[in-house]
Amino acid sequence: MAKFLNTKKSISEIEDLIRDAGQTLILISPYLKLSKDFKELLSYRNSKDKITTVIFGKVELNPDEMKFLESLQFVILKYKDDLHAKCYMNDEKMIITSLNLYDFSMNNNKEMGVLIEKSNENDKELFEEAFREVDYINTTSQRFAYKTQSNPQEVIKQVEVKTSQQTIKQESKSDKKLSTGQGFCIRTGVPIPFNIEKPMSYEAYKSWSKYSDPDYPEKFCHFSGDLSNKETSVSRPILKKNWKKAKELHDL
Numbered sequence: 001m002a003k004f005l006n007t008k009k010s011i012s013e014i015e016d017l018i019r020d021a022g023q024t025l026i027l028i029s030p031y032l033k034l035s036k037d038f039k040e041l042l043s044y045r046n047s048k049d050k051i052t053t054v055i056f057g058k059v060e061l062n063p064d065e066m067k068f069l070e071s072l073q074f075v076i077l078k079y080k081d082d083l084h085a086k087c088y089m090n091d092e093k094m095i096i097t098s099l100n101l102y103d104f105s106m107n108n109n110k111e112m113g114v115l116i117e118k119s120n121e122n123d124k125e126l127f128e129e130a131f132r133e134v135d136y137i138n139t140t141s142q143r144f145a146y147k148t149q150s151n152p153q154e155v156i157k158q159v160e161v162k163t164s165q166q167t168i169k170q171e172s173k174s175d176k177k178l179s180t181g182q183g184f185c186i187r188t189g190v191p192i193p194f195n196i197e198k199p200m201s202y203e204a205y206k207s208w209s210k211y212s213d214p215d216y217p218e219k220f221c222h223f224s225g226d227l228s229n230k231e232t233s234v235s236r237p238i239l240k241k242n243w244k245k246a247k248e249l250h251d252l
Contacts, residue, residue, distance in 0.1 A: 002115060002122075010111055010112070014095055014097075018042070018088075020093075022050075022091045023091065024091045026053045029056060029100045029102070030056060030083050030100060031100040032101050034065065034068075045074075051074045054075060054078070055080060055138060055141050057080050057082070057084065073182065076143070076190055078142060078144065085137065098113065184225035185204050186199045186237050187208065187220070189219065214233060215233050216233055218230070221242055222237035223237075223239070224239070
């Protein structure tokens, strides 16, 4: 069953959750001011080409914090202005707590939380229910990047998530930075490691796997991130116009 965590145990369990995470790591915290230990954990994960999604709600990061987060290729930053939840999860564990990823909170505040483990039969239903809410927050949050040169506090919207109230604002092709290690999820457009056999993020794959139709039309090109007008799918993740360049760059 779910385990109670005090302040020290919350910090320790969150560190373990990040260190032990496989393909999925989602960190939700309104405030971000990472301690040295948490920065090291995120840097280590990034060095293994594992994606971390960080969702925050307060634009109060100093230039050094912004520069650090921007330097991590496989960290996806998202913003949700009404966010107050604090939740940290990987494939197997989830911590719901009052603790922000904020150095001051960890050193000065009294916090509480609960640890939910997917492998525990008593927690499985609770884990899945909480995951659905995490997925909703993730899907309805906006992709952001930080301007660290002229105005450190200015936030630039890079991608607006398409919902019934929003429209997609896609980056122009010239703004995209293609590398031998980076691809894009064919369902959501978020950056992921390039792999034509796994062209979806974990969250998108869970949705797709309900029917597992390899020819179901998707929205983006795995190679470039361009809108595909439903010309891509799991069986054809790269647009025809980009196939030659993808073959050259990725030695397909």
